[in-house]
Amino acid sequence: MTMREYMLGNVAIARGLLEGGVQVIAGYPGTPSSEIIDTLAGLEDRDYHIEWSVNEKVAMEVAVGAAWAGVRSVVTMKHVGLNVAADPFMTLAYAGTKGGLIAIVADDPSCHSSQNEQDTRRYAQFALVPCFDPSTPQEAKDMLPYAFEFSEKFEIPVIFRPTTRISHGKSDIKLGEIPVEKSAPHFEKLLDRWVMLPKNARPRHTHLLSIQQPIEDALAESPWNSLELNPDAKFGVIGAGIASVYAKEALVELGIEVSFLKIGTYPIPRKLILELLKTVDTVLVFEELEPVVEEQVKMIAQETGLEISVLGKTNGFVPREGELDVSAFLEALKKTFDLEIEPEPSGTALELAPRPPALCAGCSHRATFYSMKKIFGKDAIYPSDIGCYTLGIQSGTVETTLCMGSSISVASGLYHAGEKRPICCSIGDSTFFHSGMNSLLNAIVNKANITVTILDNRITAMTGHQPNPGVGYTATGEPTVQVSLEELCKAMGAGFISVVDPYRLEETQEAFKAAKEFEGVAVVIARQPCVISGKRAGIRRVPYVVDPEKCEGCKQCVKFGCPAIEFDEENKCAVITALCSGCRVCAQICKFEAIQEVKR
Amino acid sequence: MSQAEQKKFDLLITGVGGQGAILASDIIGEAAVTAGLPIRAAETHGMAQRGGSVVNHIRVGKDYGSMIPKKGADLILALEPMEAVRYLDFLKDGGIIIVNTQPIIPVTVTSGLTKYPDVSDILDVLSEKYIVKAFNADEVAFEAGNRLAMNVVMVGAVSGYLPISKEILLESVKALVPQKTIEVNLRAFEMGRQKVEER
Numbered sequence: 001m002t003m004r005e006y007m008l009g010n011v012a013i014a015r016g017l018l019e020g021g022v023q024v025i026a027g028y029p030g031t032p033s034s035e036i037i038d039t040l041a042g043l044e045d046r047d048y049h050i051e052w053s054v055n056e057k058v059a060m061e062v063a064v065g066a067a068w069a070g071v072r073s074v075v076t077m078k079h080v081g082l083n084v085a086a087d088p089f090m091t092l093a094y095a096g097t098k099g100g101l102i103a104i105v106a107d108d109p110s111c112h113s114s115q116n117e118q119d120t121r122r123y124a125q126f127a128l129v130p131c132f133d134p135s136t137p138q139e140a141k142d143m144l145p146y147a148f149e150f151s152e153k154f155e156i157p158v159i160f161r162p163t164t165r166i167s168h169g170k171s172d173i174k175l176g177e178i179p180v181e182k183s184a185p186h187f188e189k190l191l192d193r194w195v196m197l198p199k200n201a202r203p204r205h206t207h208l209l210s211i212q213q214p215i216e217d218a219l220a221e222s223p224w225n226s227l228e229l230n231p232d233a234k235f236g237v238i239g240a241g242i243a244s245v246y247a248k249e250a251l252v253e254l255g256i257e258v259s260f261l262k263i264g265t266y267p268i269p270r271k272l273i274l275e276l277l278k279t280v281d282t283v284l285v286f287e288e289l290e291p292v293v294e295e296q297v298k299m300i301a302q303e304t305g306l307e308i309s310v311l312g313k314t315n316g317f318v319p320r321e322g323e324l325d326v327s328a329f330l331e332a333l334k335k336t337f338d339l340e341i342e343p344e345p346s347g348t349a350l351e352l353a354p355r356p357p358a359l360c361a362g363c364s365h366r367a368t369f370y371s372m373k374k375i376f377g378k379d380a381i382y383p384s385d386i387g388c389y390t391l392g393i394q395s396g397t398v399e400t401t402l403c404m405g406s407s408i409s410v411a412s413g414l415y416h417a418g419e420k421r422p423i424c425c426s427i428g429d430s431t432f433f434h435s436g437m438n439s440l441l442n443a444i445v446n447k448a449n450i451t452v453t454i455l456d457n458r459i460t461a462m463t464g465h466q467p468n469p470g471v472g473y474t475a476t477g478e479p480t481v482q483v484s485l486e487e488l489c490k491a492m493g494a495g496f497i498s499v500v501d502p503y504r505l506e507e508t509q510e511a512f513k514a515a516k517e518f519e520g521v522a523v524v525i526a527r528q529p530c531v532i533s534g535k536r537a538g539i540r541r542v543p544y545v546v547d548p549e550k551c552e553g554c555k556q557c558v559k560f561g562c563p564a565i566e567f568d569e570e571n572k573c574a575v576i577t578a579l580c581s582g583c584r585v586c587a588q589i590c591k592f593e594a595i596q597e598v599k600r
Numbered sequence: 601m602s603q604a605e606q607k608k609f610d611l612l613i614t615g616v617g618g619q620g621a622i623l624a625s626d627i628i629g630e631a632a633v634t635a636g637l638p639i640r641a642a643e644t645h646g647m648a649q650r651g652g653s654v655v656n657h658i659r660v661g662k663d664y665g666s667m668i669p670k671k672g673a674d675l676i677l678a679l680e681p682m683e684a685v686r687y688l689d690f691l692k693d694g695g696i697i698i699v700n701t702q703p704i705i706p707v708t709v710t711s712g713l714t715k716y717p718d719v720s721d722i723l724d725v726l727s728e729k730y731i732v733k734a735f736n737a738d739e740v741a742f743e744a745g746n747r748l749a750m751n752v753v754m755v756g757a758v759s760g761y762l763p764i765s766k767e768i769l770l771e772s773v774k775a776l777v778p779q780k781t782i783e784v785n786l787r788a789f790e791m792g793r794q795k796v797e798e799r
Contacts, residue, residue, distance in 0.1 A: 006626070006633045008643075031645060113645070136665070169666035170625075170641035172633045242665065249664035326669035350685055350725050353714045355616065355706040357652030388650065394707070464645075558710055563651055566710050 003175040009137035009166045010035035012173045013104065016144030021179045022074050023099070024066035025050040026059035028434065029463035030078030031113035032167035033106035037076055038464060041475040047182070052466050052475040055404070055434040056081035060088045060103065067101035067157070068194060069185040072148050076104040079120050080403065084435070086123070089157070093127040094204035095193050096155040099183065100148035107163045109288045109323035113462075115386065115403065117321065119289035120161045124266050128208050130215055131159040131266040132224065133241035137171040139264070143224060145176070150218070154211055163242055163288060165323070216267040224264030227272045229279060233259045235336075236280035238273070238297065240264075240287035243324050247286045250329045263287075268296050277306050284336055285312035288324050311336055359391050361564035362541075362581030364528035365455050368502040369395035370560060370585070372424055372453060375512035380422040383410040385436065387428035388462040388530075389455050394561060397426065405435030412439070412448040422516055424451040429485065430460035430468040437488065444493045444521045451515040451522045452494075454485055457530040465533045489523045496522035503528055505588045531581050541582025542597045548573045550594035557586040557595065607637055607763045608661035610668045613754075614687050615679030616704045617644070617654050620751030623776060624677070625656040627755050628762065631772035632660050635764045642666035651707070655687050660763055677758045679737070679751065680704050681722045688726075697730050698757050698796060699723065700737035700750065733757065735795045744791050745784035752777065752785045756792025766793070 007015070014036050017025065025048060027037045041050050049066075053059035056077040066073035077085065082105045089103065105123070108114040124131035132147050134140035140162055151158045192200045219225070236259040239247040244262040251258060261276050263269070277283065277300065285294040294312040301308045311317040317332045318324070333339070359366045369392045376382075384390060384398040385407040392398040400410050411425040427436045432454050440452060460466040467473050472482030489497050496518040498511040508526065515522035529539065546557075553572035557565050564579035565586060576586070576595070587595040611628070615621045625641055632639035640662050644654040657668045670689050675696045678684030684699045691697060701719050709716045726732045737757070741750040752773060759769050770789060777785040 004633055006629045006639065165642055165666055168643050168645045170629055170639070170643065171666070172639050245665040246667070249669075252664075325667045326665070326672070330669075350717050350721060351715075352682055352686055353706050353709050353716050355651075355653040355682070355686075356708065357617065357650040358707045360650060391650065555712075558712075561707055561711060563707055563710075566705055 004172045005175060006170060007137065007173045008035060009140060009162060009169045009171070011039050012137040012141040012171070013144065013162065013167070014039035015173070015175065016141035017074055018178045019141070019176045020100075020145035020148040021072050021182050022148075023048050023071035023182055024063060024073040025076070026053045026062040026073075027076030028053055028056045028059050028081055029460050029466045030081050030106070031463055032108060032162070032164045033076050033078050033104060034463040034466065035167070036104060037475060038466070046476070050475055052468070054469060056085040057088060060085035060092075063101055063103075064088060064092055064097070067097040067099040069099065069187045071099040071183055071185050073099060074102045074104060077106070078114065079105055079107045079118050080114065080116065081105065082120060082123055084404065089123075090127050091196050091201075092157050093129050094201055094208055095196060096204070097151060097157055098155065098188065100151035101157040102144065102147050102151060102160050103157060104160045104162070106167050107161055107289065109163055112164050115401065117289060119292065120159060121266055121292045122290055124159045125292065128212060129157055129159055130154075130219060131161055133161050133264050133266065134166055135242050135245050135262065135264060137166055137169055138173055139224070140166055141173055142176070143264070146222065153218070154215055156208075156211065156215070161241070163323070165242055212267065216270065219265040219267070220269035220271045222265055225269045225272055226262045227275060228260045229275070230257050230259045231279070233257055233279075234281045235259070236261065236276050236283040238263060238276070238283060238285045238293060240293050243286045243288050246324055246326045247329045250326045250333070263293055266292070268293055270300055273297055273300055274304065277301055277304070277308055280308065282309045282311065282336070284317065284332060285310060286318060286324065286329055286332065287312075289320070291320065357391060358394065358561070358563055359388060360531050361562050361579040362531040362583040363388070364457055364502045364526065364531070364583070365389040365392055366395060366561060367505070367528075367583065367585045368426070368453065368455055368508065368526040369397040371502065371505055371508040371512055372397050372426070375509050375516060376422050376424045380424055381414055381419060383407045383414065383423070383425040385425075385427040385431045387431055387455070389426060389428055392426065404431055405439050408436055408439035408443050408450075408452050411450040411452070412443040412446065415448045415450050416446075422451070424453060424512075424516070426453040426455055428461075429454060429456040429458065429470050432485070433469045433483070437492070440489065440494070440521070440523070441492045448521055449519060451512070451524060454523065454525045456485060456525050456527040458527070459530045459533045461530045461532065465530070485525050494523045495520045497525065498523070499525045499527055501528055502526040503583050503585055505585065531583075535581070542600075543576070543580035543582045544584065544587055544595050545576055545598050546574045547594045547596060550592050552592050552594070554591070556589050556591065560586055560589055562586060609675075609761070609763050610662070610673045611658040611660070611675050611677060611758065611762070612668060612673040612687055612690050613656040613658065613677045613679065614683040615654055616683060617650055617652050619679045619704075620748070621654050621656050621679060624679075624751040624755050625658050627752070627769065627772045627776055628658055628660070628764070630776060631764045631769045634768050634772065637661050637763070638663050640664070640666040653683055653686060675758060675761055677754055679754055681719050682717065684726060685722055691730060693729065695730055696761065697726055697732050698754065699726070699732060699734040700754060701734050702736050702738035733796050737792065740791050740795060741788050744788035746781065749781070749785050749788035752788040753792035753795075756789035757796045759789070759793050760796060
């Protein structure tokens with residue numbers, strides 16, 4: 001009997017990499033991709049190198065080095081990570097690989113935890129590399145060994161693109177074998193391939209173009225594409241990746257007979273599309289995000305002179321933004337056949353209070369933002385960055401968030417534009433190491449006058465507590481060099497550096513005051529471990545309680561916004577709940593000394 | 601209903617990040633695998649987890665995607681009363697909803713931006729169209745020995761509706777909760793199951 005296990009999609013992907021004989025894995029954390037490396041780094045018998053790299057570009061280059069040494073390598077990231085890694089990736093397509101190289105790039109339709117919903121399949125088109133688009137966690141696992149072989153056969157990197165519902169879906173998974181034998185590394189000095197001088201790049205571009213057709217032909221034969229022709233049906237459906245499963249479920253439920261083409265690879269299988277187009281008069285293309293397949297289908301129909309209506313995103317049958325589901329397919333069907341559209345479920349008359357995500361009780365970021373706001377005031381400008389602390393938008397101290405590392409450079413730009421208001425930006429420790437360092441260096445050298453706050457919570461928190469260069473251990477928990485943020489800032493020429501404990505409001509506010517007055521780039525490092533990882537590491541603090549006798553009901557503590565502080569309207573008194581982690585910040589805010597340690 | 605139909609069940613678990621919705625869904629998922637049933641689930645990870653509204657889809661006996669279609673869920677298991685209402689679009693007409701009546705007040709309410717609806721109003725609205733089973737699962741968990749076992753109380757409460765035997769579910773609880781808390785959690789499961797049976 002084959003083993004079946006209940007697995008998270010990303011754990012199934014990790015398993016697929018093991019079944020494919022992976023030897024080097026690098027990546028940068030990013031939802032929804034992070035658990036792939038978390039899983040593989042946590043296994044006990046590892047015969048592969050695994051690392052959290054400082055950013056996606058670096059991770060990509062580590063994987064490239066390994067693949068050029070002839071071993072199978074993987075780089076993982078979220079969709080926007082490929083923007084960072086695009087520089088090596090675009091040229092890697094020319095140079096190609098020896099060992100198989102898979103770039104796992106997880107898309108996030110609906111921006112569940114992202115700043116945009118770009119479609120990685122566009123990058124595959126752009127770079128002229130093959131792309132695998134799994135429809136279920138099982139298929140995701142099964143595709144990976146195939147993807148390694150494919151990459152090696154054509155000596156080209158491949159993209160593997162799960163979406164949030166694959167990565168964070170769970171499913172029973174049938175396991176396969178993990179190979180014992182792996183290739184020995186040997187770097188062959190193929191300078192005409194590894195040195196992308198113009199004289200080498202030109203023929204490699206020609207080569208890359210020349211293998212496109214063979215790649216497409218090979219993929220068309222792969223098990224990831226399948227065509228079910230129904231001789232009586234004049235209506236066809238093309239479903240790509242996970243969207244194919246939504247479409248299939250709806251069609252089976254409705255009992256509608258159609259011809260169905262499932263697409264799981266790019267460049268898309270023209271051969272199968274032509275076969276379908278020859279038998280139907282209408283085809284509905286259902287795919288998540290960009291109309292990648294749809295545009296190609298239209299082109300094929302036009303080139304071959306087939307009179308077919310191609311329905312999808314370009315003509316309003318399927319939404320181009322957000323994630324799809326069974327309901328979205330039903331809507332598209334109703335539009336296609338002009339069916340009466342049922343009104344949306346009416347909902348209820350109840351007004352629900354929104355429940356946005358919030359910083360944890362005792363989160364040091366909230367304390368830092370409190371002091372920052374106190375000193376810099378409403379008038380100041382607060383560029384920020386990407387991490388849990390983006391939720392500081394609720395504290396009024398996050399006014400820009402563009403991409404990783406951008407806070408400091410956007411702050412510089414605001415200053416150089418001539419803004420006279422004080423500018424105080426914030427960036428997390430991991431984001432600073434990722435690409436904020438370059439921005440700080442630039443700000444210092446080009447003489448910006450800004451305050452840079454490094455929110456040093458000693459971990460990469462939002463993506464699930466991965467280590468970064470500041471923490472002193474690697475992905476696998478091995479001790480390593482602990483890089484000092486203050487020494488780094490000093491080496492880059494920062495004229496003002498102050499390290500504070502954000503739980504101490506007075507000390508933090510003094511530092512912000514001095515930073516605000518400083519002419520040039522002032523760096524404030526607010527250092528306090530993340531409450532979640534701190535608790536796991538054994539940090540225990542005595543919780544606090546409100547003395548109802550002393551509480552005047554002024555709500556200053558409530559306005560701080562900590563989820564552990566509620567207000568009892570009946571007794572006009574603040575209440576601290578069991579969520580309290582004992583950071584003591586609210587006790588310092590209270591003017592009436594009404595908040596005290598719980599007495600044991 | 602054919603036997604295959606009886607083995608199919610679409611369940612939505614709603615709640616607040618940190619309440620243990622993922623563990624509740626894992627207990628059911630692992631049990632489905634033991635029972636030899638296909639299983640699909642979708643979870644909330646990442647930023648939304650930080651005290652935000654969370655929703656897990658669990659599809660027992662299903663081979664397709666992990667997302668339950670609108671008006672497709674047989675049952676909503678709501679770990680928090682307001683979160684019972686937020687995802688009602690997913691519940692099929694006449695479906696069942698099991699509600700933990702203990703509210704968690706969001707920051708938007710404590711900061712005075714908006715109001716939390718009366719729990720009794722919530723239950724009235726739900727009862728108009730659906731079969732409602734409501735009780736305070738936090739208190740039941742406390743009685744069982746630990747407030748943190750609320751999610752397992754709720755798994756117990758839904759257990760009678762699932763196409764998976766109680767024994768298999770209990771094995772799954774044992775396998776997934778921390779070793780030291782097994783006894784409390786088994787008690788929590790039983791007490792939750794009783795709460796629904798007596799209603």
